[in-house]
Every structure is written in structure tokens, then in C-alpha cells.
Amino acid sequence: MAVNEHAAPVGSTSQSATSSQSNSGSTCENPSDFARKARRYQPYHQQFRVNLPDRQWPDRYIETAPAWCAVDLRDGNQALIDPMTTERKKRMFQLLVDMGYKEIEVGFPAASQTDYDFVRSLIEEDLIPDDVSIQVLVQCREHLIERTFQSLRGAKQAIVHFYNSTSTLQREVVFGLDKDGITDIATQGARLCLKYAADLTPETAIRYEYSPESYSGTELEYALEVCSAVAEVIKPTPEWPLIINLPATVEMAGPNVYADSIEWMHRHLPNRESLVLSVHPHNDRGCAVAATELAVQAGADRVEGCLFGNGERTGNVCLVTLGLNLFSQGIDPGIDFSDIDEIKRTVEHCNQLPVHERHPYAGDLVYTAFSGSHQDAIKKGLEHLERKAADAGQPVDDTTWAVPYLPVDPRDLGRSYEAVIRVNSQSGKGGVAYVLKTEYGFDLPRRMQLEFSHVIQQHTDAVGTEVSAEAIHDIFRTEYHPDYQRQQRLVIGAQSASSNRDGTVVVDVDVTVNGKEQKISGSGNGPLSAFVDALTGIGINIDVRDYTEHALSAGHTAQAAAYVECAIDGQTVWGAGVHPDIVRATMRAVASALNRA
Numbered sequence: 073m074a075v076n077e078h079a080a081p082v083g084s085t086s087q088s089a090t091s092s093q094s095n096s097g098s099t100c101e102n103p104s105d106f107a108r109k110a111r112r113y114q115p116y117h118q119q120f121r122v123n124l125p126d127r128q129w130p131d132r133y134i135e136t137a138p139a140w141c142a143v144d145l146r147d148g149n150q151a152l153i154d155p156m157t158t159e160r161k162k163r164m165f166q167l168l169v170d171m172g173y174k175e176i177e178v179g180f181p182a183a184s185q186t187d188y189d190f191v192r193s194l195i196e197e198d199l200i201p202d203d204v205s206i207q208v209l210v211q212c213r214e215h216l217i218e219r220t221f222q223s224l225r226g227a228k229q230a231i232v233h234f235y236n237s238t239s240t241l242q243r244e245v246v247f248g249l250d251k252d253g254i255t256d257i258a259t260q261g262a263r264l265c266l267k268y269a270a271d272l273t274p275e276t277a278i279r280y281e282y283s284p285e286s287y288s289g290t291e292l293e294y295a296l297e298v299c300s301a302v303a304e305v306i307k308p309t310p311e312w313p314l315i316i317n318l319p320a321t322v323e324m325a326g327p328n329v330y331a332d333s334i335e336w337m338h339r340h341l342p343n344r345e346s347l348v349l350s351v352h353p354h355n356d357r358g359c360a361v362a363a364t365e366l367a368v369q370a371g372a373d374r375v376e377g378c379l380f381g382n383g384e385r386t387g388n389v390c391l392v393t394l395g396l397n398l399f400s401q402g403i404d405p406g407i408d409f410s411d412i413d414e415i416k417r418t419v420e421h422c423n424q425l426p427v428h429e430r431h432p433y434a435g436d437l438v439y440t441a442f443s444g445s446h447q448d449a450i451k452k453g454l455e456h457l458e459r460k461a462a463d464a465g466q467p468v469d470d471t472t473w474a475v476p477y478l479p480v481d482p483r484d485l486g487r488s489y490e491a492v493i494r495v496n497s498q499s500g501k502g503g504v505a506y507v508l509k510t511e512y513g514f515d516l517p518r519r520m521q522l523e524f525s526h527v528i529q530q531h532t533d534a535v536g537t538e539v540s541a542e543a544i545h546d547i548f549r550t551e552y553h554p555d556y557q558r559q560q561r562l563v564i565g566a567q568s569a570s571s572n573r574d575g576t577v578v579v580d581v582d583v584t585v586n587g588k589e590q591k592i593s594g595s596g597n598g599p600l601s602a603f604v605d606a607l608t609g610i611g612i613n614i615d616v617r618d619y620t621e622h623a624l625s626a627g628h629t630a631q632a633a634a635y636v637e638c639a640i641d642g643q644t645v646w647g648a649g650v651h652p653d654i655v656r657a658t659m660r661a662v663a664s665a666l667n668r669a
């Protein structure tokens with residue numbers, strides 16, 4: 073991608089003259105039809121410019137959460153195929169309240185009877201907590217403003233959000249008005265709000281929000297002019313501030329450009345201490361989260377958005393991603409995301425739209441690693457964390473999170489580690505071992521992990537799909553468990569072991585070798601070497617290279633798992649045995665290895 077710093081002269085914040093030059097990025101002699109179509113689109117910097125060479129936002133960090141306003145019930149709802157029913161609206165409202173949102177845009181009550189009735193039901197059924205302000209949207213038109221105020225009667229407090237479009241394009245094609253004409257609509261709207269509010273106050277505490285809608289397509293000086301004109305009518309004070317909301321109604325430029333514009337407005341708006349600077353980013357270029365975060369660095373106090381980014385076209389900025397981005401930086405978002413799956417289920421029900429499997433923090437697959445090296449690193453990271461917690465004598469949940477590939481602990485959001493590692497043909501030994509350990513308690517020695525992962529790899533290559541934890545366990549059993557193995561070369565029957573005074577262990581074992589029952593005995597410095605000695609007596613030569621054992625489960629039903637690595641007929645193989653008696657588990661592990669050799 074080439075960058076041209078001098079593509080447009082810098083020095084003004086106003087709209088540039090429309091460039092007549094071609095802006096095709098193609099250098100082909102014969103561009104394709106599609107490439108030629110790019111010429112229909114004008115770069116943003118040739119239309120609007122922000123002159124802010126001393127911008128401060130790149131060097132700032134977000135240290136506290138902004139004020140949030142959830143607009144799911146308005147901007148989200150107006151973009152749905154089937155707008156929410158009252159039941160779905162109430163569920164969404166309750167969810168937003170439960171999560172901790174204190175400002176909730178609940179609709180456009182003058183637009184439809186459904187919206188009007190919903191606002192009335194919230195008020196009449198006393199569903200609005202005292203610390204929550206409902207917000208309602210209205211155009212700057214008298215009959216709509218009048219009806220909007222009627223809908224609010226009886227509310228303790230409310231934010232009336234009035235707007236009109238200010239962009240160069242809408243001034244021309246929708247309103248056919250010049251800047252003064254558009255400013256008149258806005259200031260008239262402000263005056264009408266004050267007029268109709270008089271009927272409700274003092275019972276209802278009204279605050280105002282003004283949006284120069286399509287701000288992202290508006291020259292900055294003009295946006296400043298119209299916002300200032302509205303503020304002059306409303307006359308806000310620090311105790312009764314006016315919310316100035318600067319929407320990227322359509323996201324037309326990169327997030328840095330939006331941040332520049334917000335910092336410019338933040339610095340130029342008069343009586344700034346009496347204003348709450350709000351942003352309302354849409355996601356047309358897929359950068360709404362970045363744009364919002366940079367805008368907050370640039371001076372925005374408040375953010376409007378929707379859960380999981382529902383909203384017009386590509387959606388509003390996602391409040392879940394924003395909140396959890398803060399959380400993952402150690403900042404309390406002021407919103408409770410501790411049951412992310414319940415939040416997701418409720419939102420899916422209300423919007424009748426699915427949340428994508430890869431949606432940040434909430435998608436079904438976002439804490440899952442299929443690929444081997446990721447699984448290996450996650451497994452090691454989780455084990456390291458446990459050791460760190462134990463060394464510090466504190467619970468893992470209080471220990472600073474640092475696990476490769478997992479930006480947050482899924483358990484903090486109510487998820488389990490169950491789905492963290494899933495196995496398919498991209499997986500390695502670490503993942504397979506993790507599943508066997510976490511789901512079934514088998515802690516395979518490292519070299520055995522490698523051997524078993526080859527077995528699983530053959531399976532996944534053959535089936536081509538994911539293999540579940542249950543299937544991994546089944547394969548493990550068929551491969552290693554003497555009772556399930558295909559080949560039963562050695563079957564162990566009754567057995568006894570005793571120790572001599574000198575520490576020598578003697579074993580007597582009933583075995584079936586290749587279908588023939590026999591009694592064998594041997595001695596050694598432990599049950600394993602005694603059993604190997606007994607097998608040598610009937611011509612089965614086994615060289616034990618490695619041995620480990622561990623308890624499989626707690627309590628009196630405890631089982632022991634034993635693993636042996638044996639060289640048999642020039643081949644090195646692992647075997648595993650499980651039994652409440654460790655001696656028997658060990659012998660079964662040897663039989664398992666022999667059956668596999």
C-alpha cells in the first residue's frame with residue numbers, strides 16, 4: 073500500500089474542492105471493469121480535512137471507562153428485519169439494566185405506536201430504576217417533538233435526543249438547504265424541546281442531547297457552528313450539561329481521522345465544561361471499535377453503541393468489545409460481562425440475529441485453539457499459571473493473567489476451559505494431552521503424548537473433521553486399554569506379589585499368552601522388574617525404558633494409572649494400565665505395550 077502525504081494540501085478543516093483528478097489506484101494499462109469502478113469513489117481527504125498537526129490523542133491512554141449509552145432499542149432495533157416485539161424489547165431493556173448501563177436509548181416514540189407504547193409501559197410499569205435515564209430520539213419537527221414529550225410523562229428523568237442531518241450531501245440532496253437553513257432546523261428543534269419540556273418539568277428531569285447527524289460527512293467548522301448554535305439555545309451549565317453527540321453516521325474514513333475530528337471539536341467547542349462530548353460510531357469500514365477508542369483518547373466523554381455491534385448496515389460500535397477491551401487492560405468497564413453466554417443468548421433472542429462464532433470475547437470459538445502450537449502454548453501457560461498461584465499461595469483466579477493466545481481468562485466471563493482446546497488435523501500432542509488430562513485425568517508422559525498424537529493424527533486425517541474429547545478417550549482406550557485392544561497377546565489373570573526381607577519382590581501371575589493359560593513367576597527389585605523377569609521366563613523379552621504412575625481420581629474409588637515405555641522386538645512402544653491396585657495397573661501397562669508391539 074503506497075502512502076502519499078501530499079495527496080491534498082493541509083491547512084484547513086473545511087471541505088476540499090472536489091478533485092477532478094482520477095483517483096484510481098490501478099497502474100494497469102487495461103484495468104478491469106472492477107478496477108475502473110474504483111474511480112467512482114472519492115477519497116475522504118479530498119472531501120474533508122482536519123488540520124491538527126499538534127494532535128494529542130496518539131500519546132494518550134484510556135484510564136477510565138467513558139459513560140456508556142446503549143442504543144440497542146433504537147438504532148439497533150431500527151435496523152432489524154423484524155423490529156423487536158414488546159416482549160423482546162423488555163428483555164433487552166432488563167438485560168441492559170442488569171449489566172449496568174445507566175443511559176439507555178429506548179426508542180423513537182414519535183415514530184410508531186409500538187415505540188410509544190413501549191416507553192409508556194416502561195414508565196407505567198415502573199421498570200426504570202432510579203439511577204437509569206431512558207433516552208428517546210426525535211427529529212427536529214414540531215409534531216414529532218410534541219409526541220415525544222407526551223410519551224415521557226411520569227418518568228423520573230429522561231434524555232431527549234434531537235437531531236438533524238448536517239452533511240454536505242444531505243444538505244444538498246435531502247433538505248435542499250444551505251448551512252443557515254440547516255442551523256435553523258437545529259435551533260428550532262432545540263427551542264421546541266424547551267417549549268414542550270415545560271409541560272413535564274419539574275416532575276421529569278429532562279436533559280438534552282443534540283446530534284448533527286451525518287457528522288462524519290460534515291465540514292468540521294460547520295459542525296462546530298451548528299452545535300454551538302444549539303448550545304446557545306439550550307444554555308447548558310456544568311450541573312446541567314448538554315450532550316453533544318458526534319456520530320460517524322457512515323464511517324467514511326480511518327479511525328485516526330475520526331479521532332482528529334473529535335480532538336478538534338473537543339478543543340474548539342465553547343463552554344466545553346457544560347458539554348458532554350459523545351461519540352456514536354458506525355462500522356462501515358470495520359473500524360468502529362478502533363475509531364471509538366481513539367475518539368475517547370481524543371477527548372470524548374461518552375460512547376453510544378450496541379451489544380455485539382447490531383445496528384444500521386454494518387452496525388453500531390460493539391459495546392461488548394469496547395467494554396472487554398478495557399477489562400483486558402485492567403480497567404473496570406463499569407458493566408458486568410461475567411456471564412457472557414447469557415448476554416449473548418438474550419441478545420440473539422431479542423435481535424433474532426446470531427452472534428458470530430469469532431465475535432471478540434463472546435463467539436463460540438474465540439477461546440478455542442485447534443492448532444498444535446497454540447494448544448501446546450496454552451497448556452503450558454495454564455500449568456505455569458497454576459504453579460505461579462501455588463508459589464504465591466493465592467487462588468489462580470487472583471493471579472495476574474498471562475496465558476499465550478488467550479487475551480482474557482474465559483472463566484472471568486463465565487466460560488469454562490472445556491472448549492479451550494479442541495482437536496482436529498491441525499492439532500498436536502499438547503492439545504490431545506490437554507483434553508485427556510482435563511477431561512479424563514490421564515496425564516501422559518511427554519514421549520507418550522507424542523506417540524498418541526500420531527494415533528489421533530491418523531484418525532483426523534482419515535475423517536477430516538474435529539475429534540471430540542469423547543472420541544479421543546475412546547481411541548485412547550482401544551489403543552492402550554488391555555480390555556479394549558484389538559490384539560490380546562497377553563492377558564493378566566490372578567496375581568500376587570510379596571517382598572522378601574532383602575527387599576526383593578516376588579510375583580506369581582496367571583497369564584494367557586496367545587490364548588494359552590499359564591502360571592509365571594519372577595523376582596526383581598520391584599513389582600515391575602519382577603513381572604518383566606517372569607515374562608522373560610516364558611521367552612517374552614521386554615526392556616522397560618520409562619515408567620510413571622499417578623492417581624486418577626480421589627476418594628476410595630481411586631484408580632491408579634501406570635504408563636510404561638518398553639523396547640520389544642526392537643520396537644519402542646508405550647503401554648497404559650488402570651486399576652485400583654497400582655501393581656496390577658503396572659502389569660496391565662506392560663500387557664498393553666506388548667499387545668501394541
Ligand SMILES: CC(=O)SCCNC(=O)CCNC(=O)[C@H](O)C(C)(C)COP(=O)(O)OP(=O)(O)OC[C@H]1O[C@@H](n2cnc3c(N)ncnc32)[C@H](O)[C@@H]1OP(=O)(O)O
Nearest residue numbers: 150180182183184211212213235236237246247257285321
Ligand atoms: C441515522 C439515524 O439513525 S437517524 C434515525 C432514523 N430513524 C428512523 O427514521 C426511524 C423512525 N422514523 C420514522 O418512523 C419516520 O421517519 C418518522 C415517523 C419519524 C417520520 O415519518 P415521515 O414524516 O412520514 O417520513 P420521513 O421520515 O420520510 O420524513 C422525511 C421528511 O422529514 C425531514 N427530516 C428528516 N429528518 C429530519 C430531522 N432530523 N429534522 C427535521 N426534519 C427532518 C426530511 O427533510 C423530509 O422532509 P420533506 O418531507 O419535506 O421532504
Ligand SMILES: CC(C)C(=O)C(=O)O
Nearest residue numbers: 235283285286319321
Ligand atoms: C441519530 C444519530 C445519532 C444516529 O443514529 C446516527 O447518526 O447514526
